[in-house]
Amino acid sequence: MSLPQRVRLVExxxxxxxxxxxxxxxxxxxxxxxxxxxxxxxxxxxxxxxVSPKWVPQMAGSAEVxxxxxxKKGVTYAALAPxxxxxxxxxxxxxxxxxxxxxxxxxxxQRNINCSISESLDRFLPIMEAARLHGIQVRGYVSCVLxxxxxxxxxxxxxxxxxxxxxxxxxxxxxxxxxxxxxxPGATRELFNEVAGQIPRSKxxxxxxxxxxxxLANIYAGLLEGIQVFxxxxxxxxxxxxxxxxxxxVATEDVLYMLMGLGIDTGVDLDALVAAGQRISDVLGRAxxxxxxxxxxxx
Amino acid sequence: MSLPQRVRLVExxxxxxxxxxxxxxxxxxxxxxxxxxxxxxxxxxxxxxxVSPKWVPQMAGSAEVxxxxxxKKGVTYAALAPxxxxxxxxxxxxxxxxxxxxxxxxxxxQRNINCSISESLDRFLPIMEAARLHGIQVRGYVSCVLxxxxxxxxxxxxxxxxxxxxxxxxxxxxxxxxxxxxxxPGATRELFNEVAGQIPRSKxxxxxxxxxxxxLANIYAGLLEGIQVFxxxxxxxxxxxxxxxxxxxVATEDVLYMLMGLGIDTGVDLDALVAAGQRISDVLGRAxxxxxxxxxxxx
Numbered sequence: 238m239s240l241p242q243r244v245r246l247v248e249x250x251x252x253x254x255x256x257x258x259x260x261x262x263x264x265x266x267x268x269x270x271x272x273x274x275x276x277x278x279x280x281x282x283x284x285x286x287x288v289s290p291k292w293v294p295q296m297a298g299s300a301e302v303x304x305x306x307x308x309k310k311g312v313t314y315a316a317l318a319p320x321x322x323x324x325x326x327x328x329x330x331x332x333x334x335x336x337x338x339x340x341x342x343x344x345x346x347q348r349n350i351n352c353s354i355s356e357s358l359d360r361f362l363p364i365m366e367a368a369r370l371h372g373i374q375v376r377g378y379v380s381c382v383l384x385x386x387x388x389x390x391x392x393x394x395x396x397x398x399x400x401x402x403x404x405x406x407x408x409x410x411x412x413x414x415x416x417x418x419x420x421x422p423g424a425t426r427e428l429f430n431e432v433a434g435q436i437p438r439s440k441x442x443x444x445x446x447x448x449x450x451x452x453l454a455n456i457y458a459g460l461l462e463g464i465q466v467f468x469x470x471x472x473x474x475x476x477x478x479x480x481x482x483x484x485x486x487v488a489t490e491d492v493l494y495m496l497m498g499l500g501i502d503t504g505v506d507l508d509a510l511v512a513a514g515q516r517i518s519d520v521l522g523r524a525x526x527x528x529x530x531x532x533x534x535x536x
Numbered sequence: 537m538s539l540p541q542r543v544r545l546v547e548x549x550x551x552x553x554x555x556x557x558x559x560x561x562x563x564x565x566x567x568x569x570x571x572x573x574x575x576x577x578x579x580x581x582x583x584x585x586x587v588s589p590k591w592v593p594q595m596a597g598s599a600e601v602x603x604x605x606x607x608k609k610g611v612t613y614a615a616l617a618p619x620x621x622x623x624x625x626x627x628x629x630x631x632x633x634x635x636x637x638x639x640x641x642x643x644x645x646q647r648n649i650n651c652s653i654s655e656s657l658d659r660f661l662p663i664m665e666a667a668r669l670h671g672i673q674v675r676g677y678v679s680c681v682l683x684x685x686x687x688x689x690x691x692x693x694x695x696x697x698x699x700x701x702x703x704x705x706x707x708x709x710x711x712x713x714x715x716x717x718x719x720x721p722g723a724t725r726e727l728f729n730e731v732a733g734q735i736p737r738s739k740x741x742x743x744x745x746x747x748x749x750x751x752l753a754n755i756y757a758g759l760l761e762g763i764q765v766f767x768x769x770x771x772x773x774x775x776x777x778x779x780x781x782x783x784x785x786v787a788t789e790d791v792l793y794m795l796m797g798l799g800i801d802t803g804v805d806l807d808a809l810v811a812a813g814q815r816i817s818d819v820l821g822r823a824x825x826x827x828x829x830x831x832x833x834x835x
Contacts, residue, residue: 240722418831421797422756423539450746450790450827451797453753457721485827491749498720498750528749528784532717 241465243502245281246489247412247442248274250517251302252283252317254474254486256295258521264298266520268305271314273513274471275306278505279489281313283336287323300330315376319350324364328371335368337361338378339403341396342385345416349380358402365407377403377411378444382428383420393431400432400441410440412468415455418448418485422458429462442466447473448485453495456487460499467492472514473526488527490514540764542801544580545788546711546741547573549816550601551582551616553773553785555594557820563597565819567604570613572812573770574605577804578788580612582635586622599629614675618649623663627670634667636660637677638702640695641684644715648679657701664706676702676710677743681727682719692730699731699740709739711767714754717747717784721757728761741765746772747784752794755786759798766791771813772825787826789813 251270255262267285274282284306285299299316308314318324318335327335339357340346346354368375382396400411413428420428425443432441443459443466445452456467470486493505511530518525525531550570554561566584573581583605584598598615607613617623617634626634638656639645645653667674681695699710712727719727724742731740742758742765744751755766769785792804810829817824824830 419797421794423798447749448827448831449793450752450787451794453749454756454794457753457756485831488749494748495720495750495753498718499722528747532747532784 240460240499240501241463243465244460244496245466246279246492246503246505247281247283247466247468248279248471248489249283249444249468249486250274250471250474250489250514252286252296253468254470254472256286256293257475257486258295258523260521261295261297262520264301264305266517267298267302270471270513270517271302271306273509273516275309275312277509277513278503279510280311280504281315283315283317286317286319287326287330287332288317288319300326303330303332318364320360321363321367324367328367328373332373334374334376335364336376336378337364337403337408338380339399340380340385341391341399342381342388344387345381345385348387354399358399358406361403361406369407375408377406377408378414379403379411380414380416382413383415383424384417386417393428396428397432397435401435404436404440410442410466411436412442412444412466414444414468415446415452418446418451420445420455421451422454425455425458426462429459429464433462438463439465442468444468445487446485447487447491452485452487453491456492457495460501471510471527472518472530474514474517474521486526488514488529490527490529494529539759539798539800540762542764543759543795544765545578545791545802545804546580546582546765546767547578547770547788548582548743548767548785549573549770549773549788549813551585551595552767553769553771555585555592556774556785557594557822559820560594560596561819563600563604565816566597566601569770569812569816570601570605572808572815574608574611576808576812577802578809579610579803580614583613583615585616585618586625586629586631587616587618599625602629602631617663619659620662620666623666627666627672631672633673633675634663635675635677636663636702636707637679638698639679639684640690640698641680641687643686644680644684647686653698657698657705660702660705668706674707676705676707677713678702678710679713679715681712682714682723683716685716692727695727696731696734700734703735703739709741709765710735711741711743711765713743713767714745714751717745717750719744719754720750721753724754724757725761728758728763732761737762738764741767743767744786745784746786746790751784751786752790755791756794759800770809770826771817771829773813773816773820785825787813787828789826789828793828
């Protein structure tokens, strides 16, 4: 199988990234980040999450962020909607695409969202119904696809089963998340191979964490399996892998650099992306988690 | 082509690594590092370099290091010998294997070792002759194989030509170094494909730097091309990619983690390796450059 000619990068920094940073930042800084990412050419930006600020203070003000950003034609600005209340808030804020998330591991589902996988999928049903009614696209996430912090190994068949349920409910795309970053390229290929036996590859996305440094090798493995959509986080927002307890989102800059080297088109400008990542790193007062950014900015 | 079942890791931390650290360390600490690496199961350790301590103070005492280490049967303890004088000193120190290095880029050769590629190869001739005479194996390095800081792109044909010269002189293996870390997996495969048209793959090694985060993806690409030997540096010694002006050697722990995930045997124990890397990082007073080590030690 030859590599895809074009890849869609799903920028999760403003949501998955900022949500996992210790310090909440101002709405104005979030708007600036999203606008910078739009300017850099990203075609898909996960802007925020409609959850209670009591539980996730980092995501407070998501409606204000949606109201403040400059939307560019053709760019998708998405939000996470963990329940119907969140979905309705997203709708009110003018969101046109939402994401829902399930786990591939029972223990992770129980400990992370306090319900079984099956119960979590049931909770999505009213969201899916409301989304259909309002013409909103829904993207699905499955976490722990290459390992669970409580159960260890997770079987590709189990992952495929959860993904199938999300598609059956109406998700147009499912993103497969290596939440703890323990996946390696062979397991990545095996997983996508298993899932692709049931769902077209064009509907599958990869979401890799760099906690163990494996993310780019796994993305390359995904490309070799015909995957054309990858999630990443500018400046590695959501946890520098050099910090304790970090989640280790792979940095968009590093993914883009590899794709550029492979001659794969993304429409994203590396210089503008590096500038956006350094700006938000400065706002957060953290080291830039992108190796490409570090190398270019120290040059 | 299927992946190799076994890979030989060439540990370059005590030489390429420490040589590029700002602070020289004591002979006793170097001996401890090499012994730790032996204990972890590495089969090949580049222990030191026989150069003038006036030029490379970090490599002072290499003879004392060789005298002090506990040699394990079957393990190769090698040294860099940049000239005949260095080779003779290595011989006196009881070294059984040496390495020589050339560049694939004229500009880099001129600026780095003050002579043309061809002149540098000529200088190796007396070393090769003396090595043959004393039954010493010689390993060759070619630097800048995927890019040069002065010339930019370097053609695979040019790299293959330099490698061919090293083999013709008597090197038993040549290691291809992405010195500035700008290589990506497609270019890596193209390079090995070109070289393998002229030299058996079993004689080729990959030496990748993680400056742009691409090293593991490139090593995976090398594995897919049938390469079975890779250089790496415990704890990423030789430059944390998060520090300014770093060279960015890929961390042995991170390479090993990927190989373990791929089911490829190396004979190296990850726990012992992580311990060795953390100990030397503490001696140097630097952050551990391995993501795997960080993840495991923070868990």
